[in-house]
Amino acid sequence: MSVERALEGAGTFLDDRLHAARGVRVLLRKVFPDHWSFLLGEIILYSFIILLLTGTFLTLWFQPSMTDVIYHGSYIPLRGVRMSEAYASTLNISFDVRGGLLIRQIHHWAADLFMAAIMAHMIRVFFTGAYRKPREINWLIGIVLFTLGMFEGLFGYSLPDDLLSGAGLRITEGILQSLPIVGTYLAFFLFGGPFPGHLIIPRLYILHVLVIPGLILALVTVHLFLMFHQKHTQMPGKGRTNTNVVGAPMYPYFMAKTGAFFFFTFAALALAATFTQINPIWLYGPYNPVAMSAGSQPDFYMGALEGSLRMFPAWQWVMFGHTWAFNVFVPALLPLGIVFGGAAIWPFLEQWITGDRSEHHLNDRPRNAPTRTALGIAMITFYGVLWAEGANDIIANHLDIPLYTTTWIARVAWLVAPILAYIITKRICLGLQRKDRHLLEHGVETGIIRQLPGGEFIEETRPVDEEALAVLTSRTLPPPPPALEAAEGEVPPPGMRGALGKVRERLYNVVTESIPLPDSHGNGHGNGHTLEAVGADEHDQPSLPAGSGQSDGGNQH
Amino acid sequence: MSWITARRRHPAAGYLVVAFVLVLIGTAYAVITGGSASASSPVSANSAQIAQGRNLFLEDCATCHGMFAQGVSGQAPGLIGVGAAAVDFQVSTGRMPAAKLGAENPRKPPRLTPSQTRAVAAYIQSLGGGPPIPSAAQVSTYGANVGLGQQLFVANCAACHNFVGAGGTLTDGKYAPALTQSTPTQIYEAMLTGPEAMPVFNDLTVTPQEKRDIIAYVTQVRALPNPGGFSLGRIGPVTEGLVAFLGLLFFMVLAALWITAKHGKAHE
Ligand code: HEM
Numbered sequence: 001m002s003v004e005r006a007l008e009g010a011g012t013f014l015d016d017r018l019h020a021a022r023g024v025r026v027l028l029r030k031v032f033p034d035h036w037s038f039l040l041g042e043i044i045l046y047s048f049i050i051l052l053l054t055g056t057f058l059t060l061w062f063q064p065s066m067t068d069v070i071y072h073g074s075y076i077p078l079r080g081v082r083m084s085e086a087y088a089s090t091l092n093i094s095f096d097v098r099g100g101l102l103i104r105q106i107h108h109w110a111a112d113l114f115m116a117a118i119m120a121h122m123i124r125v126f127f128t129g130a131y132r133k134p135r136e137i138n139w140l141i142g143i144v145l146f147t148l149g150m151f152e153g154l155f156g157y158s159l160p161d162d163l164l165s166g167a168g169l170r171i172t173e174g175i176l177q178s179l180p181i182v183g184t185y186l187a188f189f190l191f192g193g194p195f196p197g198h199l200i201i202p203r204l205y206i207l208h209v210l211v212i213p214g215l216i217l218a219l220v221t222v223h224l225f226l227m228f229h230q231k232h233t234q235m236p237g238k239g240r241t242n243t244n245v246v247g248a249p250m251y252p253y254f255m256a257k258t259g260a261f262f263f264f265t266f267a268a269l270a271l272a273a274t275f276t277q278i279n280p281i282w283l284y285g286p287y288n289p290v291a292m293s294a295g296s297q298p299d300f301y302m303g304a305l306e307g308s309l310r311m312f313p314a315w316q317w318v319m320f321g322h323t324w325a326f327n328v329f330v331p332a333l334l335p336l337g338i339v340f341g342g343a344a345i346w347p348f349l350e351q352w353i354t355g356d357r358s359e360h361h362l363n364d365r366p367r368n369a370p371t372r373t374a375l376g377i378a379m380i381t382f383y384g385v386l387w388a389e390g391a392n393d394i395i396a397n398h399l400d401i402p403l404y405t406t407t408w409i410a411r412v413a414w415l416v417a418p419i420l421a422y423i424i425t426k427r428i429c430l431g432l433q434r435k436d437r438h439l440l441e442h443g444v445e446t447g448i449i450r451q452l453p454g455g456e457f458i459e460e461t462r463p464v465d466e467e468a469l470a471v472l473t474s475r476t477l478p479p480p481p482p483a484l485e486a487a488e489g490e491v492p493p494p495g496m497r498g499a500l501g502k503v504r505e506r507l508y509n510v511v512t513e514s515i516p517l518p519d520s521h522g523n524g525h526g527n528g529h530t531l532e533a534v535g536a537d538e539h540d541q542p543s544l545p546a547g548s549g550q551s552d553g554g555n556q557h
Numbered sequence: 558m559s560w561i562t563a564r565r566r567h568p569a570a571g572y573l574v575v576a577f578v579l580v581l582i583g584t585a586y587a588v589i590t591g592g593s594a595s596a597s598s599p600v601s602a603n604s605a606q607i608a609q610g611r612n613l614f615l616e617d618c619a620t621c622h623g624m625f626a627q628g629v630s631g632q633a634p635g636l637i638g639v640g641a642a643a644v645d646f647q648v649s650t651g652r653m654p655a656a657k658l659g660a661e662n663p664r665k666p667p668r669l670t671p672s673q674t675r676a677v678a679a680y681i682q683s684l685g686g687g688p689p690i691p692s693a694a695q696v697s698t699y700g701a702n703v704g705l706g707q708q709l710f711v712a713n714c715a716a717c718h719n720f721v722g723a724g725g726t727l728t729d730g731k732y733a734p735a736l737t738q739s740t741p742t743q744i745y746e747a748m749l750t751g752p753e754a755m756p757v758f759n760d761l762t763v764t765p766q767e768k769r770d771i772i773a774y775v776t777q778v779r780a781l782p783n784p785g786g787f788s789l790g791r792i793g794p795v796t797e798g799l800v801a802f803l804g805l806l807f808f809m810v811l812a813a814l815w816i817t818a819k820h821g822k823a824h825e
Contacts (some may be wrong), residue, residue: 039813043806071704077774077781081704094784105785112801114808120806163711163720164793255815264812268805276804277785278797283778284720285711293715293793294725294733302797390793393726402730 020220028251031236039261042118046265047110048220054107055209061097063089064159064205066198075282083161083286088200088282090160105273111153112278113269115301118146126343126376128363130233138230138348141223143344148216149302155208157279157299161201164279166287169196169298171309178328196289233363238467242362295394304383308335309389311410335414341384346375353480353507367436368475370429371511377425378418385413424514433515436472440465441518462520475517587680610680613673617654626684637749640687641678644744649673650739661731661753664738695765698742698773706774709767711756714803721791727754737779741772 016022028259065085066285071078072086075095122142125131131139154172155503173195192199221394231245240246248254272278272437284293298306312331319323350372366373388395389410396403443461451457464472614626621633628635633655636644645732647653651665669677678690711720717723722736736744747769751757764769789796 034817036810036813036817040810043809043813069666077707077777079702079704080702081708101785107806112797113805116801116806117809120810135588163715252657261812261816264807264816268808272800272805273786275786276800277783277788278781279794280785280788280791283781283791285707288708291708291709291715293720294717295719295723295793299794300801303795303798355627385669394792394795397724397726397732403726403728409596517614 004262023203025206028249030228030254031232031245031247032250032254033232033245033247035235037128038232039123039258040117040124040263042258043265044114044121045220045224046118046262047114047117047269048216049262050266050269051107051114052213052217054103054110055213057103058093058107059209061089061093061100062086062205064202066161066196075148078282078285081286084201084508086161087281087286094282096369102270102273105276105278106269108157108277108278109272111156112299112301113265114424115149115299118149119301122146122343123380127366127373128233128235129360129369129372130363131347131353132360133347133357134359135226135232135233138223140344141219141226143340145216145219145223147340148212148219152208152212152216153299154211155204158204159201159208160279160281161287162281163284163287163291163293164281164296166196166289167292168298168302169200170289171298171306174328175332178325178332180324180329181322183329196287209321219420229291233361235363236365236468240362240470242360245361268398273478297391297394300387303390304386305332305336305390306390307386307392307410308332310392311386311389311407311414335382335386342379349443349515351506352509353511355508360476362474362476362478365474367429367432367470368514370426370433370513373429374422375423381421382414382418385410385417389414413496419443430513430515437515437518439468440472473517475514477512477514511538605681606676607683609673610676610678613669613677614680617668618677621655626681636681637684638687639681640690641675641682641690642746643679643750643752644681645674645690646743646750646752648677650743652752664734688746691742691745691749696745696769696772698741698769698776701769702772703770703773704779705767706770706772707778708758709763709771713763714771717755719792722775723791736775739775741776744768744772744775 011021063085067085068082068090069085071081071083071088071091073079073096075091077089090104093104095101125139125142154168158169158172173187173191176190177183179186187195190200190203191197232247234240234245237246249256271288285291297303297485309328312327315326317326324419346371354392364372389407392406392410393403395401396406446460446462448460449457450460463469524541565615614622615624617797618626618636621629622636623629623633626636644653647662648669649667649671651667654668656665667674675690681687684691693726710722717725717727717733718736719733722731725737726732733755739747747755748758748763748768748771758768760768783791789800
């Protein structure tokens with residue numbers, strides 16, 4: 001019997017019982033757009049899978065216990081030293097388990113890549129406006145995943161109970177304790193007594209290998225399901241509209257590509273782990289509550305938190321019979337609160353300001369939303385200043401700047417740099433828009449100079465090609481605010497009345513500031529407006545029902 | 558600059574004398590009880606050597622430290638009572654003679670030869686007390702406990718010098734240097750004399766035996782291989798984060814660009 005017949009038989013057997021063929025067919029015909037930035041999310045997924053696999057390997061050997069032991073393993077410099085079982089077992093993984101160090105290093109590099117890719121993915125989604133309706137829920141899930149990842153990583157690098165992880169735990173305890181009124185109790189509950197106690201490592205272990213990965217896995221599933229259901233957004237281009245998805249079908253193209261991409265991720269991590277040492281806990285030594293090392297830093301995804309703690313002045317007062325450690329809880333909660341809270345409310349704030357409640361499936365080019373882009377860059381600058389301040393001792397040491405100077409630079413830059421970044425970015429975006437407008441009006445310069453009969457020289461230009469035209473004219477402006485539509489003397493609608501209405505109108509003008517497209521290219525309303533000049537594609541009608549362009553989109557490629 | 562020296566010298570003088578006496582007693586004790594090695598007595602000096610040292614001092618040091626090593630206010634501290642160990646440390650690490658007055662004197666190739674250095678040290682020692690240059694036996698790491706040394710180093714030194722002695726930054730533009738080139742004698746002397754911002758670790762806080770453990774750790778950790786691959790400078794997670802972004806993420810973006818690039822017209 002041939003292999004095909006056997007496979008066919010198995011397929012029929014399964015289909016008769018699961019009725020899965022229809023679903024599978026839909027799945028296989030699913031269209032995925034081809035843009036590199038859409039693969040950033042996949043890096044997250046694949047590094048998470050690698051974290052699950054390598055983490056499971058580590059659980060086979062890791063002992064989450066604070067019991068004192070004397071080390072007798074094969075790392076000679078630490079022989080005879082008293083340490084916790086957790087630390088000893090991590091030494092054991094590193095030096096006595098076959099392949100243990102490699103897996104440990106893959107696990108840690110994968111954690112770093114996971115968080116780096118989350119940041120990059122989030123930045124991509126923000127700047128292209130892909131978070132807009134109907135994808136706000138996925139945006140929020142992403143923010144939760146980011147925070148969960150931070151905690152997962154913090155708990156992970158606390159497990160080996162080495163000098164650095166102990167320092168991290170001490171800071172965690174300090175932050176908990178600083179919370180007004182409840183802080184002392186919270187810290188007491190987490191550690192089950194005074195610091196460090198014997199309970200913290202087993203507790204972090206359960207959080208690290210079960211609770212948080214479970215939450216992350218669940219949220220990733222919802223995230224992907226929603227993405228699948230709502231379909232991908234796409235970058236503007238020829239034939240791409242708000243109502244179709246252009247790209248390659250899932251099978252075989254996308255599957256081959258994404259499969260290859262998984263192997264790229266795995267290869268990158270395996271290479272990094274083979275050739276670059278990460279978290280050499282044997283050099284840090286076992287945790288010792290009275291010791292501290294220069295250059296004690298958290299992993300990079302906690303760096304901004306570390307920076308804001310370092311930057312904040314030592315304000316601490318006793319009020320109402322309690323100590324209020326402003327120097328800890330304010331920098332611990334406020335700056336990251338601004339970043340994450342700001343990110344969470346922005347989609348809704350933008351909707352409220354612009355009054356744009358329509359669905360968006362075609363992404364913005366960052367320059368075409370100057371205010372959003374500028375706000376994003378300002379936020380990144382804000383975060384970046386805190387981040388750099390988190391490594392200020394290393395920077396001071398290697399760039400020969402006095403330590404306190406770096407702190408003062410950060411204290412000023414924290415407020416000033418984001419504002420500058422905002423202004424500069426907005427100028428750049430508007431400048432790029434002007435350039436686009438110039439291209440549309442005057443065409444592409446060909447470099448051919450011609451002399452007119454009158455003796456004047458002109459450079460010949462040709463109109464931009466269809467692809468470029470589709471990209472350049474992909475701008476969508478939100479509908480005008482109701483108040484502007486209301487005629488003279490009419491009562492403005494409720495949303496625009498009073499002081500709040502005034503604020504909203506102001507914000508509307510800021511958020512929608514743009515260089516208009518040339519007149520012949522429409523007023524920018526509606527999506528993917530293409531022009532008579534090159535002949536509009538017939539499918540480019542904004543009135544098409546949402547989603548109907550999906551399957552034929554797949555064939556256009 | 559001068560306020561540091563003023564502060565360091567005046568109120569501390571009494572304590573220093575006590576410390577020196579203790580060190581002397583400790584050293585004598587070590588010499589008497591530990592006399593296993595023949596070279597165990599502190600380096601001894603004769604009058605010819607002292608005279609040579611005085612000449613060298615007048616040439617190279619007196620402009621800052623004064624004709625009689627009494628110190629010049631606003632320029633350099635007096636050296637009476639700092640001991641031969643301090644001179645040997647400062648001169649053999651190239652810190653003295655100082656080139657210019659900065660926040661800190663960096664390590665540089667020594668100007669004086671070892672025998673000249675010993676001569677100046679003998680001269681300063683002859684002016685009155687202070688810890689002598691440690692003997693070869695005192696700094697020997699033979700039989701020392703590296704594991705204990707690691708723990709002592711982390712508890713006493715790593716806060717300034719980092720966990721493997723890669724160095725770190727301090728306040729006011731000062732820094733704790735990397736310990737990658739210090740000889741066992743220099744490490745011992747640094748602990749004994751506490752140069753600049755470094756505290757003195759007398760034999761009560763860190764016993765002579767513990768000093769040898771520390772020396773063993775500092776000198777051996779340099780040679781420890783990095784079983785995990787390239788060390789990234791052994792300065793903690795900052796460089797790891799850089800590699801994660803500039804190496805890993807960057808590589809993955811390149812891979813994404815390559816995968817999504819249109820290769821020929823295969824699927825049209
Ligand atoms: C997003 C997911 C995860 C992140 C960000 C993460 C991060 C980390 C980090 C940074 C470490 C310290 C590694 C080191 O010693 O250098 C660690 C340790 C560990 N992780 Fe994870 N991890 C994740 C998921 C998991 C999962 C799913 C498991 C188990 C099923 C796991 C099991 C472990 C174990 C047992 C250790 C301690 C052993 C050791 O430190 O070598 N991890 N994790």
